[in-house]
Amino acid sequence: MDWDKIHLLMDRYFEGETTLEEEASLRRLFNSAAEIPEDLKKYQPLFTYFEQSQHTVFPTTKKPFSKQFIPWIAVAASVLIIFAIPFKSQQQTPDEQQLQQAYEELRSNMNVMSTYLNKGKKQFAYLEVWNQTTQKFIK
Amino acid sequence: MPLAIENNFVDQIEALRDKIFRVTKRLLISSDEAADATQEVIIKLWQLDQNDRKIENMEAYSMTIAKNYCLDRLKSKQANQLSLVENQVTKRQTGLERTLDYKNQWEWVNKLINDLPEKERMVIQLRDIEQYEFDKIAAILDVPQGTVRVYLTRARKKIRTQFLKIQQHGLG
Secondary structure (H helix, E strand, O other): OOHHHHHHHHHHHHOOOOOHHHHHHHHHHHHOOOOOOHHHHOOHHHHHHHHHHOOOOOOOOOOHHHHHHHHHHHHHHHHHHHHHHHHHHHHOOOOHHHHHHHHHHHHHHHHHHHHHHHHHHHHHHHHHHHHHHHHHHHO | OOHHHHHHHHHHHHHHHHHHHHHHHHHHOOHHHHHHHHHHHHHHHHOOOOOHHHOOOHHHHHHHHHHHHHHHHHHOHHHHHHHHHHHHHHHHHOOOOOOOOHHHHHHHHHHHHHOOOHHHHHHHHHHHHOOOOHHHHHHHHOOOHHHHHHHHHHHHHHHHHHHHHHHHOOOO
Protein backbone atom coordinates (compact mmCIF):
# COMPACT_ATOMS: atom_id res chain seq x y z
CA MET A 1 0.00 0.00 0.00
CA ASP A 2 1.38 3.42 -0.99
CA TRP A 3 0.71 5.30 2.25
CA ASP A 4 2.17 8.59 0.98
CA LYS A 5 -0.50 8.55 -1.66
CA ILE A 6 -3.15 7.86 0.96
CA HIS A 7 -1.87 10.80 3.03
CA LEU A 8 -2.22 13.10 0.05
CA LEU A 9 -5.65 11.70 -0.65
CA MET A 10 -6.68 12.36 2.95
CA ASP A 11 -5.46 15.96 2.71
CA ARG A 12 -7.50 16.44 -0.44
CA TYR A 13 -10.45 14.75 1.24
CA PHE A 14 -10.45 17.24 4.12
CA GLU A 15 -10.15 20.09 1.62
CA GLY A 16 -13.28 18.77 -0.09
CA GLU A 17 -11.44 18.11 -3.36
CA THR A 18 -11.85 14.36 -3.72
CA THR A 19 -14.16 12.66 -6.21
CA LEU A 20 -16.83 10.15 -5.22
CA GLU A 21 -14.58 7.32 -6.46
CA GLU A 22 -11.66 8.49 -4.33
CA GLU A 23 -13.92 8.81 -1.31
CA ALA A 24 -15.22 5.30 -1.93
CA SER A 25 -11.66 3.96 -2.01
CA LEU A 26 -10.90 5.65 1.32
CA ARG A 27 -14.04 4.14 2.82
CA ARG A 28 -13.06 0.71 1.54
CA LEU A 29 -9.52 1.03 2.91
CA PHE A 30 -10.57 2.12 6.39
CA ASN A 31 -13.27 -0.53 6.57
CA SER A 32 -10.95 -3.31 5.44
CA ALA A 33 -8.73 -5.45 7.63
CA ALA A 34 -5.62 -3.65 6.33
CA GLU A 35 -2.97 -2.57 8.81
CA ILE A 36 -3.31 1.18 8.90
CA PRO A 37 -0.37 3.39 10.05
CA GLU A 38 -0.84 5.05 13.43
CA ASP A 39 -1.20 8.62 12.12
CA LEU A 40 -4.02 7.60 9.77
CA LYS A 41 -5.68 5.15 12.12
CA LYS A 42 -7.25 7.94 14.14
CA TYR A 43 -9.53 8.72 11.18
CA GLN A 44 -10.80 5.17 10.98
CA PRO A 45 -13.91 5.79 13.13
CA LEU A 46 -15.02 8.48 10.66
CA PHE A 47 -15.08 6.08 7.72
CA THR A 48 -16.55 3.18 9.64
CA TYR A 49 -19.25 5.59 10.76
CA PHE A 50 -20.00 6.58 7.14
CA GLU A 51 -20.08 2.95 6.07
CA GLN A 52 -22.47 1.94 8.84
CA SER A 53 -24.71 4.96 8.47
CA GLN A 54 -25.47 4.01 4.89
CA HIS A 55 -27.34 1.02 6.21
CA THR A 56 -29.63 2.84 8.62
CA VAL A 57 -33.17 1.85 7.68
CA PHE A 58 -36.60 3.19 8.47
CA PRO A 59 -37.73 1.60 11.76
CA THR A 60 -40.51 -0.82 10.87
CA THR A 61 -40.61 -2.61 14.23
CA LYS A 62 -43.02 0.05 15.48
CA LYS A 63 -46.39 -1.66 15.01
CA PRO A 64 -48.49 -0.34 17.89
CA PHE A 65 -51.79 -1.56 16.46
CA SER A 66 -51.15 -5.24 15.85
CA LYS A 67 -48.94 -5.74 18.90
CA GLN A 68 -51.36 -4.07 21.23
CA PHE A 69 -54.37 -6.02 19.99
CA ILE A 70 -52.98 -9.54 19.54
CA PRO A 71 -53.90 -10.64 23.12
CA TRP A 72 -57.39 -9.20 22.74
CA ILE A 73 -57.91 -10.98 19.44
CA ALA A 74 -57.06 -14.24 21.24
CA VAL A 75 -59.50 -13.42 24.06
CA ALA A 76 -62.27 -12.60 21.58
CA ALA A 77 -61.65 -15.82 19.67
CA SER A 78 -61.77 -18.00 22.78
CA VAL A 79 -64.98 -16.32 24.01
CA LEU A 80 -66.51 -16.92 20.60
CA ILE A 81 -65.57 -20.61 20.71
CA ILE A 82 -66.98 -21.09 24.23
CA PHE A 83 -70.33 -19.62 23.20
CA ALA A 84 -70.41 -21.26 19.80
CA ILE A 85 -70.05 -24.86 21.02
CA PRO A 86 -73.38 -25.17 22.94
CA PHE A 87 -75.11 -23.11 20.26
CA LYS A 88 -73.98 -25.46 17.55
CA SER A 89 -75.10 -28.58 19.39
CA GLN A 90 -78.58 -27.01 19.87
CA GLN A 91 -78.89 -26.34 16.16
CA GLN A 92 -78.31 -29.96 15.28
CA THR A 93 -81.40 -31.13 17.15
CA PRO A 94 -84.20 -29.87 14.74
CA ASP A 95 -85.22 -32.22 12.00
CA GLU A 96 -82.84 -32.14 9.05
CA GLN A 97 -85.69 -32.55 6.58
CA GLN A 98 -87.48 -29.51 7.92
CA LEU A 99 -84.35 -27.44 7.48
CA GLN A 100 -83.94 -28.64 3.91
CA GLN A 101 -87.51 -27.70 3.16
CA ALA A 102 -87.04 -24.21 4.58
CA TYR A 103 -83.94 -23.82 2.49
CA GLU A 104 -85.69 -24.83 -0.74
CA GLU A 105 -88.48 -22.41 0.00
CA LEU A 106 -86.07 -19.58 0.57
CA ARG A 107 -84.26 -20.44 -2.63
CA SER A 108 -87.36 -20.30 -4.79
CA ASN A 109 -88.37 -17.01 -3.19
CA MET A 110 -84.96 -15.55 -3.91
CA ASN A 111 -85.21 -16.73 -7.52
CA VAL A 112 -88.50 -14.94 -8.00
CA MET A 113 -87.10 -11.81 -6.42
CA SER A 114 -84.04 -11.81 -8.64
CA THR A 115 -86.09 -12.06 -11.83
CA TYR A 116 -88.02 -8.96 -10.73
CA LEU A 117 -84.79 -7.20 -9.91
CA ASN A 118 -83.37 -8.01 -13.33
CA LYS A 119 -86.51 -6.70 -14.99
CA GLY A 120 -86.09 -3.46 -13.08
CA LYS A 121 -82.46 -3.23 -14.01
CA LYS A 122 -83.28 -3.45 -17.69
CA GLN A 123 -85.28 -0.26 -17.37
CA PHE A 124 -82.15 1.58 -16.31
CA ALA A 125 -80.63 0.96 -19.73
CA TYR A 126 -83.10 3.47 -21.14
CA LEU A 127 -82.01 6.01 -18.56
CA GLU A 128 -78.44 5.69 -19.80
CA VAL A 129 -79.45 6.55 -23.36
CA TRP A 130 -81.50 9.46 -22.05
CA ASN A 131 -78.46 10.75 -20.17
CA GLN A 132 -76.27 10.58 -23.23
CA THR A 133 -78.71 12.42 -25.43
CA THR A 134 -79.41 15.16 -22.90
CA GLN A 135 -75.70 15.70 -22.32
CA LYS A 136 -75.29 16.50 -25.96
CA PHE A 137 -77.69 19.41 -25.55
CA ILE A 138 -76.53 20.59 -22.14
CA LYS A 139 -72.94 20.83 -23.30
CA MET B 1 -55.41 5.11 -13.47
CA PRO B 2 -53.25 2.29 -14.80
CA LEU B 3 -52.29 -0.13 -12.07
CA ALA B 4 -48.77 -0.64 -13.43
CA ILE B 5 -47.83 3.00 -13.00
CA GLU B 6 -49.34 3.04 -9.53
CA ASN B 7 -47.30 0.00 -8.47
CA ASN B 8 -44.19 1.49 -9.93
CA PHE B 9 -44.73 4.61 -7.87
CA VAL B 10 -45.19 2.59 -4.69
CA ASP B 11 -41.95 0.70 -5.41
CA GLN B 12 -40.16 3.95 -6.03
CA ILE B 13 -41.30 5.40 -2.72
CA GLU B 14 -40.50 2.17 -0.92
CA ALA B 15 -36.94 2.33 -2.23
CA LEU B 16 -36.58 5.95 -1.11
CA ARG B 17 -38.00 5.50 2.36
CA ASP B 18 -34.73 4.59 4.09
CA LYS B 19 -32.88 7.42 2.38
CA ILE B 20 -35.54 9.92 3.44
CA PHE B 21 -35.34 8.57 6.98
CA ARG B 22 -31.56 8.94 7.13
CA VAL B 23 -31.66 12.52 5.90
CA THR B 24 -34.50 13.56 8.21
CA LYS B 25 -32.73 11.88 11.13
CA ARG B 26 -29.56 13.81 10.36
CA LEU B 27 -31.47 17.07 10.61
CA LEU B 28 -33.97 16.26 13.36
CA ILE B 29 -31.64 13.98 15.39
CA SER B 30 -34.49 12.17 17.14
CA SER B 31 -35.44 8.85 15.52
CA ASP B 32 -39.12 9.25 16.39
CA GLU B 33 -39.25 12.69 14.86
CA ALA B 34 -37.44 11.43 11.79
CA ALA B 35 -39.87 8.54 11.39
CA ASP B 36 -42.82 10.96 11.56
CA ALA B 37 -41.11 13.30 9.12
CA THR B 38 -40.49 10.42 6.71
CA GLN B 39 -44.18 9.56 6.74
CA GLU B 40 -45.05 13.20 6.08
CA VAL B 41 -42.64 13.41 3.16
CA ILE B 42 -44.07 10.21 1.69
CA ILE B 43 -47.59 11.60 2.00
CA LYS B 44 -46.42 14.73 0.19
CA LEU B 45 -44.94 12.60 -2.60
CA TRP B 46 -48.15 10.61 -2.76
CA GLN B 47 -50.21 13.75 -3.15
CA LEU B 48 -48.22 14.78 -6.21
CA ASP B 49 -50.09 15.33 -9.41
CA GLN B 50 -50.15 12.41 -11.85
CA ASN B 51 -47.80 14.30 -14.15
CA ASP B 52 -45.42 15.23 -11.38
CA ARG B 53 -45.15 11.62 -10.33
CA LYS B 54 -43.24 10.90 -13.50
CA ILE B 55 -40.52 13.33 -12.45
CA GLU B 56 -37.32 11.69 -13.60
CA ASN B 57 -35.42 12.77 -10.57
CA MET B 58 -37.84 11.55 -7.93
CA GLU B 59 -34.95 10.85 -5.60
CA ALA B 60 -33.51 14.38 -5.60
CA TYR B 61 -37.04 15.75 -5.43
CA SER B 62 -37.89 13.72 -2.33
CA MET B 63 -34.64 14.86 -0.70
CA THR B 64 -35.59 18.48 -1.30
CA ILE B 65 -39.03 17.93 0.23
CA ALA B 66 -37.43 16.17 3.20
CA LYS B 67 -34.93 18.98 3.73
CA ASN B 68 -37.58 21.69 3.54
CA TYR B 69 -39.89 19.80 5.87
CA CYS B 70 -37.16 19.31 8.46
CA LEU B 71 -36.00 22.90 8.35
CA ASP B 72 -39.60 24.00 8.96
CA ARG B 73 -39.82 21.58 11.87
CA LEU B 74 -36.56 22.84 13.32
CA LYS B 75 -37.88 26.38 13.23
CA SER B 76 -40.70 25.38 15.52
CA LYS B 77 -39.78 25.53 19.17
CA GLN B 78 -40.92 22.01 19.96
CA ALA B 79 -38.38 20.34 17.71
CA ASN B 80 -35.58 22.48 19.12
CA GLN B 81 -36.38 21.37 22.62
CA LEU B 82 -36.41 17.72 21.65
CA SER B 83 -33.05 17.87 19.92
CA LEU B 84 -31.60 19.67 22.91
CA VAL B 85 -32.68 16.89 25.24
CA GLU B 86 -31.19 14.28 22.92
CA ASN B 87 -27.89 16.13 22.67
CA GLN B 88 -27.54 16.17 26.41
CA VAL B 89 -28.08 12.44 26.54
CA THR B 90 -25.33 11.73 24.01
CA LYS B 91 -22.98 14.17 25.75
CA ARG B 92 -23.30 12.25 28.96
CA GLN B 93 -22.61 8.96 27.22
CA THR B 94 -19.42 10.08 25.50
CA GLY B 95 -17.37 11.66 28.21
CA LEU B 96 -13.91 12.37 26.82
CA GLU B 97 -12.35 10.98 29.99
CA ARG B 98 -13.36 7.53 28.92
CA THR B 99 -11.32 5.55 26.45
CA LEU B 100 -13.08 5.48 23.13
CA ASP B 101 -14.23 1.94 22.60
CA TYR B 102 -16.04 0.92 19.46
CA LYS B 103 -19.53 2.06 20.43
CA ASN B 104 -18.28 5.28 21.98
CA GLN B 105 -16.32 6.02 18.84
CA TRP B 106 -19.44 5.71 16.77
CA GLU B 107 -21.37 7.99 19.10
CA TRP B 108 -18.53 10.46 19.23
CA VAL B 109 -18.45 10.77 15.42
CA ASN B 110 -22.24 10.92 15.33
CA LYS B 111 -22.28 13.80 17.78
CA LEU B 112 -19.42 15.53 16.01
CA ILE B 113 -21.38 15.57 12.76
CA ASN B 114 -24.69 16.43 14.41
CA ASP B 115 -23.08 19.42 16.11
CA LEU B 116 -22.24 20.97 12.75
CA PRO B 117 -24.53 23.72 11.45
CA GLU B 118 -27.57 22.36 9.58
CA LYS B 119 -26.29 23.08 6.07
CA GLU B 120 -22.87 21.52 6.67
CA ARG B 121 -24.50 18.54 8.35
CA MET B 122 -26.78 18.10 5.35
CA VAL B 123 -23.87 18.28 2.90
CA ILE B 124 -21.90 15.66 4.86
CA GLN B 125 -24.96 13.41 4.92
CA LEU B 126 -25.59 13.75 1.18
CA ARG B 127 -21.95 13.46 0.15
CA ASP B 128 -20.30 11.08 2.59
CA ILE B 129 -23.23 8.84 3.41
CA GLU B 130 -25.63 9.03 0.45
CA GLN B 131 -22.74 9.60 -1.97
CA TYR B 132 -24.28 12.13 -4.31
CA GLU B 133 -22.40 14.16 -6.92
CA PHE B 134 -22.08 17.89 -6.35
CA ASP B 135 -24.65 18.85 -9.00
CA LYS B 136 -27.27 16.66 -7.33
CA ILE B 137 -26.54 18.09 -3.87
CA ALA B 138 -26.73 21.60 -5.32
CA ALA B 139 -30.15 20.79 -6.81
CA ILE B 140 -31.42 19.32 -3.53
CA LEU B 141 -30.24 22.24 -1.41
CA ASP B 142 -31.14 24.77 -4.10
CA VAL B 143 -27.74 26.50 -3.96
CA PRO B 144 -24.91 26.80 -6.55
CA GLN B 145 -22.36 23.97 -6.73
CA GLY B 146 -19.66 26.33 -5.48
CA THR B 147 -21.63 26.88 -2.29
CA VAL B 148 -21.93 23.12 -1.78
CA ARG B 149 -18.15 22.82 -2.02
CA VAL B 150 -17.70 25.65 0.48
CA TYR B 151 -20.03 23.93 2.98
CA LEU B 152 -18.31 20.59 2.46
CA THR B 153 -14.80 21.98 2.90
CA ARG B 154 -15.84 23.88 6.01
CA ALA B 155 -17.52 20.80 7.50
CA ARG B 156 -14.61 18.45 6.78
CA LYS B 157 -12.07 20.88 8.18
CA LYS B 158 -14.07 21.10 11.38
CA ILE B 159 -14.20 17.31 11.55
CA ARG B 160 -10.44 17.09 11.05
CA THR B 161 -9.84 19.68 13.79
CA GLN B 162 -11.90 17.59 16.20
CA PHE B 163 -9.96 14.45 15.33
CA LEU B 164 -6.64 16.24 15.86
CA LYS B 165 -7.92 17.56 19.17
CA ILE B 166 -8.64 14.13 20.65
CA GLN B 167 -5.23 12.98 19.46
CA GLN B 168 -3.56 15.83 21.36
CA HIS B 169 -5.40 14.80 24.47
CA GLY B 170 -3.94 11.35 24.06
CA LEU B 171 -7.23 9.60 23.36
CA GLY B 172 -8.48 7.53 20.48
